Amino acid sequence: AQTVTQSQPEMSVQEAETVTLSCTYDTSESDYYLFWYKQPPSRQMILVIRQEAYKQQNATENRFSVNFQKAAKSFSLKISDSQLGDAAMYFCGAAGANNLFFGTGTRLTVIP
């Protein structure tokens, strides 16, 4: 079985500050990918960042980075220098060879 858990339904951050969104997963797959998608109010789903499970180095995309702890099955997303445009719903997900799961999402509010 494969599950993805996002324990924070809502988070808020002050503009220019840093925020970390939590994600834990469980999978029986030996090879898998993890990813974060962003859904702004426009409803469009946008890939933020992805991580290959066999890579130890944490993925980074500009202000977005992950803290991938494979043994703990944790995959948190860090947003640095938060901007108003970062306000959105964020979904964590995991994909193996045979299945794909998303978490229930974390709604991020950015306070000016």
Added chain:
Amino acid sequence: DAGVIQSPRHEVTEMGQEVTLRCKPISGHDYLFWYRQTMMRGLELLIYFNNNVPIDDSGMPEDRFSAKMPNASFSTLKIQPSEPRDSAVYFCASSLALMGNEQFFGPGTRLTVL
């Protein structure tokens, strides 16, 4: 490429009616996914296809839901008969592969069943 195209963008229907949602994936993508998004359950994978063949439909909630992919450029998700609890946003997405490749999502269809 125009991206993943979904129609209609909004659908309002009455309980008991048949609803058909349509999706055109990005050309060349071998995988197509149907998702349902609700406040309570978040984003749920309903079914996905590989090269037009359904691979995993374990997320389809019940027999009222069916999905087809008659060719590489078209898929439908049908609900018959529809119920108010089916009200949600339904997304279609496509990708080159299941693992590692970005899924490109359509704009979604907001379904309201009265």
